Amino acid sequence: MTAGTSAVGSQESARASLDEAAVERAAAGVALRLPRSPHRGRLGDVRAASTGSSMELSDFRAYAPGDDVRQLDWNAVARTGELVLRVRHDEVAPRVEVVLDGSKSMAVSRVKASRAAEVAMLVCRVAARQGLEPSLVVTSRTPRRATGAACLTAARAAEADAADDLGAALRRSPPLRPSGLRVVVSDFLFEAPLDSFAALLSRGTSALVFVQLLDGEDADPGGGSGARLVDAETGEVLERMLAAPVLEAYRRRLAEHQALLRRAVARARGTLLTAVADDGLEALWRGALSPLWEPG
Amino acid sequence: MSFGFPVGLLALSALLPLAAAYFLRRRQRPRVVSALFLWRSPSQRAQAGPRFERFSREASLLFEALAVLAAALYLADLRLGAQADRPQLVVVVDGSLSMSARPARGKATADRAREAVARAVSGEGAALLTVVESGVHPRVLTGPRAPVVEALAALEKWKPLGAAxxxxxxxxxxxxxxxxxxxxxxxxxxPLPSGTAVPPEAGVVEVGEPADNLALVSAQRRDEADLAQVTVRVASFAADARSVEVSFHGPAADGARPGGADRSESLRLPPGETAVLRVSFANAGPIEVRLPLSDDALVEDGKATLLPAPVPELRVGVLEGLGPAEKAALERVLDATPGVRRAAAGGEPAELTFGPRGSKAQVQIGAPGPQRSFVGPFVAEKAHPLLEDVGFGGVLWTAGDNPPGRPLVTAGSSVLLSEEEAGTVQMNIELARSNVQRTSAWPVLVGNALRCGRRAKAGLPRHQLMLGEPVPVVTEASARFTLVGPEGERPVLGAGAVQLPAPAVPGSYALLRDGREIDRLEVLTLDPRESDLRGRAAGLIDPKREAGLEGGAPERRRAAWPLVLLLCLLLADFWVTARAPA
Structure with a gap:
């Protein structure tokens, strides 16, 4: 695979190469692994963090004017002579929010751009099949949010054209909503403080998964000659001879960066999944992304 | 620190293509990466944006730039602390017009002089050169103590046009x-004129060559009303009789009126003879006179531009209080004198006023007190401009009390004419009882007063000057005057009639009053003493006294350390570029 060596001019939209058939095949056989902690979302069949009208008892409290009198615990009233109200859990369909990185580094190769869109599309498709409420935030130059069936359309139209990194892009994107599960698809290759970045994304969600999608050249660059390295987002230039010591130093710095990212995600009680885009979607959902799905 | 060969610093211009080569270097294909920071070693600084890329191999560029600098220093012959030891040669070049001669055969005299200076520099082993141009006022042409290359280059622009x-x-x-x-x-x-005091330390190099020359030795122009009369004198300094056609080109001064003309006059001049030509032009602007000779050794003295020199108009006022006889006698002369305008009441102020004794007039006429008549003898200060050509034969002069001021004309114990310290002229005369106004003395006397009035007007009394003549200027105390010419600006200090030193360069000069041009003159390239080239010669006179040069230490060799530095820098650059990047 040589896509990673493409020049600036070869950056293209991922729309043309999306393998939606593979997404549909994958979505048919998996279900999202939801956390056991209470969720937030619209009315459904999963116990919510908020109180509501399900059969599961949450607590007792004194009656206040305006409360539903049907929820009075008459036995307790008889025992105590006071109006005691049963407080029950609400039942919701949890929201699954997918954040797709729209920075230019996600389009250094066509396979990386299309694989990122496919992963986002797969999570949204699986969530919809489970009766959950999918929501997709794309942090491209013109950030946008889509919910429900519109997520697939948004994933198809996603452009990786933002000149800033994901941390900066989140500040100009639509605000993240409270959700049961938040999946962030990015390469996470930027120099922002990772702890605060992970903490920001963990806010208002019960579960957080970082899917780090790298191009083959990101993970294991080829060498042997001199190159003018151009940063995909800033356009900065660095001339290097890609000799073995230089490549080795790159791999070492990438590993250090990933270790930092992993620690930051763990502090935010999230999960980091690292995948290489060149592997194909089926290999990804069966392999690197398998912790996303319910076992079996 | 000094440079023996400053032109070598031009090698620094190699820095430009060197920097351009670094900017334009595109050796590798661009390769887009997701995270450039992972490729950068911690010691590397952030790189600039894509439009103006910073050098990515700064060490290499630095070494190469320093190598260029070292090469430039070597070529420029850098000398640290060696200034005082460098031998200095002083050369005086003759700045007179004859040095511009171009003999029919051989080189121009000025070129021979330049070669002589170069030979002297080479022969003396001088590193510094000071060239002095002789003239009415000697001046430093290059230097003092200028590097030889610089001084010789400046000497190339030298053009001797001075007077004898x-x-x-x-x-x-x-x-x-x-x-x-x-x-x-x-x-x-x-050959040096006899009586020239040549110091014994001076060596003399004569680079002249005898040559035939026809020249204008004088040129004058006089304007009266619309008529310009040009008088030129042509002289032959040739060994045989020569024929020449003198051409006059005088375009019309006022295009709206007919006038101006091109004339030519033929002459045949025996050796050493002169001839005078007079030509008149009506309504002519500047008139150019030319001696078009193809084999003339000195072209400069064969042309002259004669500017219009009209008699300046004078505004004259006659104050109230004069008797009818005085007034009538005055007005008769004023009406008959060209260039005189009567000042109108309420108009521009008069430049010369006549009035009775005790008034504010500049010429006061009157004989108060007991009067006495004189028929002579009259004692006059003939050198005074007011009395020029005034004859007292047959004059009956009736005078009153003696006026104040310095007596100019006296008869017995009476002062008939006097001049006060402030310039006021007192005419102690009772015209009703005198016959002065009926003699020739009266119009001449009044005419002289008018001429003195004209001379007091701000401007240039003369519009054509020969080489070496001082410049007469009349200024006013209330304004700032400047003379602008080929030599640049020269402020005119002093009020009234001032004489400026002779200009060193011929050409057109303008007089400015408070920045506005009010008059113009032409310094003509004419000097008979310089036009005679027959006695010029070549030769060499060594200094009479054995003497050395200032700072006469032997010329040191070019410093080699910049060359060593250059080699070290090239090696360092090779090491930086050849080693594998960490």
């Missing part, structure tokens, strides 16, 4: 510049 002059001031000036007991050289074009 005494060389002694320039030679003494050169002696001062060279230092006591130091040798210097004088380059001229002919």
């Amino acid at each position: 002059h005494d060389f002694s001031p320039a030679l003494l000036f050169a002696l001062d510049l060279a230092g006591p007991g130091r040798r210097f050289w004088f380059v001229t074009d002919g």
